[in-house]
Amino acid sequence: MTTQELVQQIYKKKSFLCIGLDVDLTKIPKHLLDKEDPIFEFNKAIIDATHHLAVGYKPNIAFYEAYGVKGWKSLEKTIQYININYPELFTIADAKRGDIGNTSTMYAKAFFEDLAFDSITIAPYMGKDSVEPFLAFKNKHTILLALTSNQGAFDFQTKNVEGKELYKHVLEVSKSYKNAENLMYVVGATKAEYLSDIRKIIPDSFLLVPGVGAQGGNLDDVCKYGLNHQVGLLINSSRGIIYASDGLDYAEAAVKKALELQKAMEKILTSK
Numbered sequence: 035m036t037t038q039e040l041v042q043q044i045y046k047k048k049s050f051l052c053i054g055l056d057v058d059l060t061k062i063p064k065h066l067l068d069k070e071d072p073i074f075e076f077n078k079a080i081i082d083a084t085h086h087l088a089v090g091y092k093p094n095i096a097f098y099e100a101y102g103v104k105g106w107k108s109l110e111k112t113i114q115y116i117n118i119n120y121p122e123l124f125t126i127a128d129a130k131r132g133d134i135g136n137t138s139t140m141y142a143k144a145f146f147e148d149l150a151f152d153s154i155t156i157a158p159y160m161g162k163d164s165v166e167p168f169l170a171f172k173n174k175h176t177i178l179l180a181l182t183s184n185q186g187a188f189d190f191q192t193k194n195v196e197g198k199e200l201y202k203h204v205l206e207v208s209k210s211y212k213n214a215e216n217l218m219y220v221v222g223a224t225k226a227e228y229l230s231d232i233r234k235i236i237p238d239s240f241l242l243v244p245g246v247g248a249q250g251g252n253l254d255d256v257c258k259y260g261l262n263h264q265v266g267l268l269i270n271s272s273r274g275i276i277y278a279s280d281g282l283d284y285a286e287a288a289v290k291k292a293l294e295l296q297k298a299m300e301k302i303l304t305s306k
């Protein structure tokens with residue numbers, strides 16, 4: 035998917051919501067556990083109910099790998115279901131990969147070619163030759179971890195290195211990578227106060243912003259400095275939407291939570 039197609043979808047739906055599919059068998063409604071593939075059944079119901087309110091879905095790969103081959107099959111069925119039934123949706127493999135060049139190429143093939151995701155999250159720690167193999171894929175997006183939502187972000191990312199914070203080096207250096215136009219960045223919603231500095235370095239890039247909902251991040255704070263001329267934000271909520279209820283009404287409860295966020299986004303977009 036091109037960035038332009040993503041932007042068009044955002045304006046059409048008046049939403050820049052991404053729903054995180056972090057499926058945990060201990061949290062989904064009990065009646066689904068009797069099904070042949072409970073994870074896929076859960077995802078399918080959530081996607082069918084919320085696809086008009088969201089522009090993207092982000093399965094966190096750990097939640098599938100945790101169930102071995104079965105989990106990987108559920109992931110494959112989920113991404114195929116989206117790509118066949120809702121091809122306009124932007125898909126993110128939240129895999130947080132990155133390794134020496136030839137290994138990164140194999141990760142890229144796994145997520146961009148075999149599973150046909152539109153994008154993948156990547157850790158920048160191993161540098162240019164670990165990131166560029168992902169950037170080589172046309173119309174695929176590499177979402178680099180810049181300033182993450184967790185407390186551990188302060189261990190390294192905000193440390194001063196040669197006069198500026200490490201995350202700023204990540205933003206600046208990555209802009210010179212080959213095919214850098216395929217880059218997006220992760221900035222946690224809990225770090226909204228850093229966004230005006232971040233936008234000075236990468237005014238045009240899309241940001242994936244997790245941490246709204248369960249982690250306490252605030253949508254208005256993120257939008258205040260995070261929005262750009264093409265919106266430039268994908269706000270992710272996982273647990274806050276998909277586990278709104280663990281009863282028979284789980285899909286309707288997810289719609290209610292997604293609608294609250296979409297309405298707030300519509301208001302922000304129309305007042306922009």
Ligand SMILES: O=C(O)c1cc(=O)[nH]c(=O)n1[C@@H]1O[C@H](COP(=O)(O)O)[C@@H](O)[C@H]1O
Pocket residue numbers: 054056094128155181182183184220221222244245246247248249270271272273274
């Ligand atoms: O890359 C991510 O998506 C990510 C980066 C980050 O800094 N913080 C963060 O929470 N995430 C992911 O975003 C999702 C947040 O989930 P909730 O807190 O349940 O909305 C999880 O899948 C996290 O792994």
